[in-house]
Amino acid sequence: MSDWPQIDGVQVYLVGGAVRDQLLELPVHERDWVVVGGDEARMLAAGFRRADSEFPVFLHPDSGEEFALARTETKTGAGYKGFAVQVGPDVTLEADLRRRDLTINAMALDQQGRLIDPLHGRDDLENGRLRHISDAFIEDPVRLLRLARFAAKLGCWGFRVAHSTHRLLQQMAASDDLLSLKPERIWREMEKSLAELQPWRFFEVLQRCGALQRLLPELDTALGSSAGHAKQSETDGFAALKRATGISTESHVRFAALFYPLLGPGGDVQALVRQLRAGRAYADLLRQLQQADRGGFLAAAPEALLDTVSGLKPQQQPHRLAGFVAAAKALWPGPMQRLAPQIELACRALAEVDARQLQATGLQGAELGQALRQWRLQRLEQWLRDADLNGEESC
The missing domain is CATH 3.30.460.10 (Beta Polymerase, domain 2)
Known part of the structure; x- marks a missing residue:
């Protein structure tokens, strides 16, 4: 070199x-x-x-x-x-x-x-094995998290945990040392794993050795039992995360696909992100999904659709809408086939109907806001009835 x-x-x-x-x-x-x-x-x-x-x-x-x-x-x-x-x-x-x-x-x-x-190590590379060097591996609980992250990074090339190493992971999962890990250290490895090619492998490794039950028991329960060194069951608790991985490379989108089912429309977002030490982008997306879920978004009611999209401020912050749509497609793939083109129409209604068009009428303050929302809603309802949704441009 x-x-x-x-x-x-x-x-x-x-x-x-x-x-x-x-x-x-x-x-x-x-x-x-x-x-x-x-x-x-x-x-x-x-x-x-x-x-x-x-x-x-x-x-x-x-x-x-x-x-x-x-x-x-x-x-x-x-x-x-x-x-x-x-x-x-x-x-x-x-x-x-x-x-x-x-x-x-x-x-x-x-x-x-x-x-x-x-x-x-080259032999293990060629054979797709994640194998420990010695039994001293169990002395550092961070190594369990790192191995799980390597499974997420290299899983698409067929890498799997060696059976002998899995047995050590089970010992580590049962030890008191595992609980000595600071939440910030766990989150650092989790966040890195969410950006990898197969992020679900991180959680899969933790679940199969028993570490997930001790570190994140609520998630372990939601995913269902998968203890042992066997293949995932027919009911795939990682389905939404896998869909999100195919849709977006953004870690907060993938995170939402995995963790939103734990919360649902009424769960405590702040408690979850505080426990995990996750950042603001993760909390914001979870709250956006909750608001949409509670507000009738999935029922495709025009008012709920307009309010959801308006709250995301697509003109000022287009990345927020993109993240929401990606997470919604992962979580609700059936309804989003119908809703995705309707979201584009809601974006169009927000962009084409401007407050300045109503200011000439003399309306101000709350009255102006109400009139603006009503005008946009009428446009959206008309387009939903009449427009050919195929080929509409997104905002």
Whole structure:
């Protein structure tokens, strides 16, 4: 590689996800490096900045990429932070690779492009296996979440959890360490998984090992029992999420498709997003769906249709309407076949009937608003009766 980083007196290796994705011929979005034979003084002298107070990770002065000194880790206490780090010039590359979670993440490349693969990660790549490196895997509960995320990322290429690894996941799901995970850490992995190609795999892995029942019991109950290392049952609790994945790449749309059935029109959105640590976009979309559901939107009543679309402010914030329509199609595929073209007509009514057209009549304030809504509603009702819905343009 022409841009291979050079640090005097040490060996530098590309490691982890960048190697895995390169071998899978996937885009490499970020690169992580391991430095063997170095120490903190040498890294600082080369212009690197310390990136983490707990781990020997440094930032390149130009690229900002992370360079970690080769290290090993020993479990010393409870929880995902109960580890002691051993670092020094004598720690080998293989020792560093052995501390990692999965074999497919424990490969390295040297500057000549040679693969260093002491744990046979390439074999597992070729066979579609997500396999742990050692029984030390169970010492860090974050690894359970990360494995579930890799299932979401790589599931479309046939990757599945190895049976021996699934047994460890079951042990981890039953441990007290699982409950030591902070909600923010769980949400970080969940949100990343929602953006992957098969986001339902994340929840599927958690459910099958028993972790979902402990972390999100309401969701586990709603999805139905799927314990064990078997295929999904005929009743697919992930059907709406799968539809959303085919419709939209937006994480908040996919989230709504999975979690809205837990809430329904009367559930407590604020309590859910507070529990999960989800952001405003996630809460807003859930509330929009609730308002539409309560207001008769699914019955295709013209007033409910107009009010729903108007509340989404399609002219000012078109992304809100797009997210709502995508989530509604995933949740209510039958009704939305009829409603989607009607939503386009409601957009047209909002765009074509402007308040300025009524201001000349002398109406003001609430009276103007009522007259404007009535005029738009009349237009919409006329178009719904008469218009050929095929070929209408969206707003």
